Amino acid sequence: MTDQKGFCIRSIKLKVPNIEVTPLENFDFSEALESVYPLLDIIFSFLNYNDLRTCYEVKMTWREVAQRILEKRNKSSWFTCYNAKVSSTVKPKIIRHSDNLNYNNVDMGIILYDFRRIKLNSYICVHNFYHDMDLSRKTVPEYLEEELVPQNINYCLISCPKVVSYFDVIKKEDVGCGSVLDGLFLPKIPKIRTAMFHCNPLKKDLRKYLESHIKSTEEVKCLLLFCTKNLNKSIYNLLKVLIPENNASSVAVGGGVIRGTKTFQQITPAKRVFSSNDTFCIVFLQEQCTRTDFNAFSFVIFGDDLSKEEFEEELLKFKKQIILRTNSVAFRVCCSAKIYSEEELVLFNKVFPNIPLLGMNADGEIGWNCLYMPEKADDGDGESEAKKAKHKYPKVQHQWSTILVLITWGPLLTK
Incomplete structure (x- = not known):
């Protein structure tokens, strides 16, 4: 029998009563x-x-x-759903969200959920904002699209072992609990196009397939990868199509081995079944040879036994090697076998205050270092001193690590 277990939650929507106003003569x-x-x-x-x-x-x-x-709407928005800390055995769920949820210029959404705590076919009992006895029952996707996801945008659901994001409203003592659902909605970034798709790196027609998602005039600036098993060498088949080898160090890459992914609204293929070899990709693209107010960076922090001071030192090292603009969001993929990883969230907020962090645990981490590399000045002879390209990709799959990806856009922040 299908597991229909769900939970109750209060609606975040204010229902305005219908009011009839009688217009007066010459009333504007x-x-x-x-x-x-x-x-x-x-x-x-x-x-x-x-x-x-x-x-x-x-x-x-x-x-x-x-x-x-x-002009104020070009910021990211987010929500988080987690258990309330109460003494009773039945713990109510709490929704917290940014002030601009459903009000900003949304381009795409990424939603994480803990597959051990909720199933997509679960029913959620939604209580009216004003009257708890006014109830409605919805499946998880119905609840998301009616309550939390802006209309007519593409979004994905990523199933992972644990959801461990950090937003400003979450108290430090709640961080260790993890969330049931966390979502991040990105605005339309000027001169940047986003795309989501599944693909099989083992397919011979991979390049032709990807041409339906990425134009020949576009280049990848940031790549998020999610798969259900370690792909070993096959992941490099995908990277060779998406990212030129001599340009690898300038593309931010992050992701992990998770339970599964689904896409919704306009990008869901009808009744398509994905195999274990399929990889889910989220890409940030820009036209080649076009200047944009957008940067993407990624960083790998190795080791499961780092002290708080050592981990903070790694974060500071990362911060010194990137630039920040007026709008930023970050993604974090952490090894699920780490024992004391919750403190990493608090430390990230300390080093990068006011930057939303959408995070998950994974059974394998994907990513490499991509840091700020300003164009070098001419040496006087009119020729730039270009760094020799390494004709191979950095190691992309890791264990016992934390992967950070940070995208930032808008005017540069002045220090």
Whole structure:
């Protein structure tokens, strides 16, 4: 029999009651909103991105307000669902989320879930925000799309041994518990295109297949890889198609061996069954020879017996070798066999404050070092002193390690 076990949770949506307003003669609603400052700003701040774009087209005064708010929407948003710490055996689930959840200009979503604590065919009992007795029952995907995922965006669900993210609202004492569900939604980054797809690195037509997802004029700036088993040499078949060997050190790579992945909304192939050889890829792409306000970095921290001071030293080493822009998010993949890995989350927040960290444990870590390499100045003869390329890829699969991937976009931060 299919396991239908789920949990109860309170809805995050405020249901506004229907109110009938009788219009008066010569009453102009738009002028009425504008007459009481800052009423229009307050109302617009609650609108989602699509509704705000509609208001943008109404009239010039509305456009100015909408434009001001739209400029604030190009930040990532997130949510986390975890067990409440109570003495009873039945522990209620708590949802915390960023203020701009469902309100920003979302491009794609990545959601992690702990397969030991929830199944996709589980039912979630959602309590009305105002009345606990007003209930509705939804499957996990239904709950996500109705409550947490912005409409009409591509998103994936990644099943892993443990979800261990770190967001600002989470208290230090809650970190060790892990989450049931964590999600990160990325905005549309200027001049950067994202894509999600499954592929089999062993297929002979791999290059032709990837051409349907990546244009010949695009180059990979960041690659996240997730697979259900160690791919050994076959993973390099995929890397050879996606990343030129002499350009490997300039592409951020991270990921891990997990339980499984699924994609939703516009990118889900009809009734396609993925084999254990399939790898799930999330790529950040830009047009070749195009300058962008976007950077991606990755870093491998080895060892399961590092002290807090040693791990913090590694994080500081990473920070010194990258640049940060006004918007940043990070991904963390940690070996599931590490015993005291929870402190790594707190240390990351200490070194990189205010940067959302979406994290998971894995049964094998994927990644290599990609750090900031500014273009070297000319040596006086008009020729740049280019570093010799290594015609082979760095080691990409690890154990007893922590992989960090950080993407950052917008104007450079001044130190």
